[in-house]
Amino acid sequence: MTAISKILIANRGEIALRVLRACKELGIATVAVHSTADANAMHVRLADESVCIGPPPSRDSYLNIHQIVAACEITGADAVHPGYGFLSENAKFADILDAHGITFIGPTAEHIRLMGDKITAKKTAVELGIPVVPGSDGEVLPENALEIARQIGFPVLIKATAGGGGRGMKVAKTEDELEEAVSTARSEALAAFGNDAVYMEKYLGKPRHIEVQVVGDGAGNAIHLGERDCSLQRRHQKVWEEANSPALNVEQRMNIGQICADAMKKMKYRGAGTIEFLYENGEFFFIEMNTRLQVEHPITEAITGIDLVHEQIRVASGAGLSVTQDQVVFSGHAIECRINAEDPRTFVPSPGTITHFHAPGGLGVRVDSGVYAGYKIPPYYDSLIGKLIVHGRTRVECMMRLRRVLDEFVVDGIKTTLPLFQDLVSNQDIANGDYDIHWLENYLAETSA
Ligand code: ADP
DSSP states (O other): OOOOOEEEEOOOHHHHHHHHHHHHHTTOEEEEEEEGGGTTOHHHHHSSEEEEEESSSGGGTTTOHHHHHHHHHHHTOOEEEOOSSTTTTOHHHHHHHHHTTOEESSSOHHHHHHHHSHHHHHHHHHHTTOOBOOBOSSOBOTTTHHHHHHHHOSSEEEEETTOOTTTTOEEEOSHHHHHHHHHHHHHHHHHHHSOOOEEEEEOOSSOEEEEEEEEEESSSOEEEEEEEEEEEEETTEEEEEEESOTTOOHHHHHHHHHHHHHHHHHHTOEEEEEEEEEEETTEEEEEEEEOSOOTTHHHHHHHHOOOHHHHHHHHHTTOOOSOOGGGOOOOSEEEEEEEESBOTTTOOBOOEEOOEEEOOOSTTEEEEEOOOTTOEEOTTSOOEEEEEEEEESSHHHHHHHHHHHHHHOEEESSOOSHHHHHHHHTOHHHHHTOOOTTHHHHHHHHHHO
């Protein structure tokens, strides 16, 4: 066991606060890092110590590995929690921390690399017994694209090997569209990731996005904590997530969960991870694995009562998981709304000063947010300002509670996406749980017409 006594949180915003809370509960000292733009941020105020690591742009601060390692050495932090985004899936960062004798709270650098490259990730998934989307075995080049597409069958999707955030992804419905789709995907991938390698998959028409939460101890023991349905997306970004998925029954849940847990045991995976699938006509198709904590992890915490950050810290220190699979009990239903500082119609970012802030409360309500009245949202980062998580004994109760809670939430001074959720919570398709990954985009197009 490597006892962890001080954790440096290499992140900002709500997730830095989320990690800090877990550390406090476990009696572990905390170090916040921040850019000059975040000197007054809540994660800085609540941490035991803080270090300024650079100017506002992320590449000079939250992505600056040297500054973060230096901050560990100055403060004597023995571990780093990377949150999500920034350096959370950066294998080089994990290697450098290792070389400095600092514990990275996450998987091994080798596993980050394995899953970070989508082609390798898919091959690994196949070896581990996880069902994947039919597609090319490896990289697709302009010269072999047509042959591969004919084998898979149109429509096909061209995706970036280094992909993320839905960039470098192009659909070709017919042979005529293929050449252009491949060349645009390659140039977008090059621009976004500095790597133009692309691969090809069968394009699924009306799938749901369903992902399985896993946690492993790195020594061959792993469990699953059920699934989350993240089908409500805009531009491949999740907007509303729920656990459990309205589309699965208990048997399907336990089946796919077990497949994922078994795969993680075989891999000897360490830490929290998410295995993402598209789900269509009763079948699951692996698309990728995220080797970190996810934005939407609180809905899993709500229905299992298990603190995922506690588990991450436990396994990083070698203490193992706090529960066995048999001890995991799923209870009720949870929904998360991502509240962004954006215009709810155009989604144009709306930075500025929050003049009034009132977070709702009551039974089954959780608000994860680092903002407060008087806080000035800097324009440099992601527009997520908070997450609203609501839990109920049933999906119906959860929706009733969500409606009440949305009415109570006040954020003045800037525009937020709260009104969008007020519309969604009253929508019949949403009430019926009847939606796929295209539903939200179609809805937004229809309602803005
Ligand atoms: P990224 O890492 O860029 O987010 P993913 O592989 O996770 O890429 O896919 C992001 C989203 O793109 C999915 O949630 C889904 O909406 C869509 N998508 C990905 N693969 C397919 C596919 N084969 N067919 C249809 N839609 C897909």
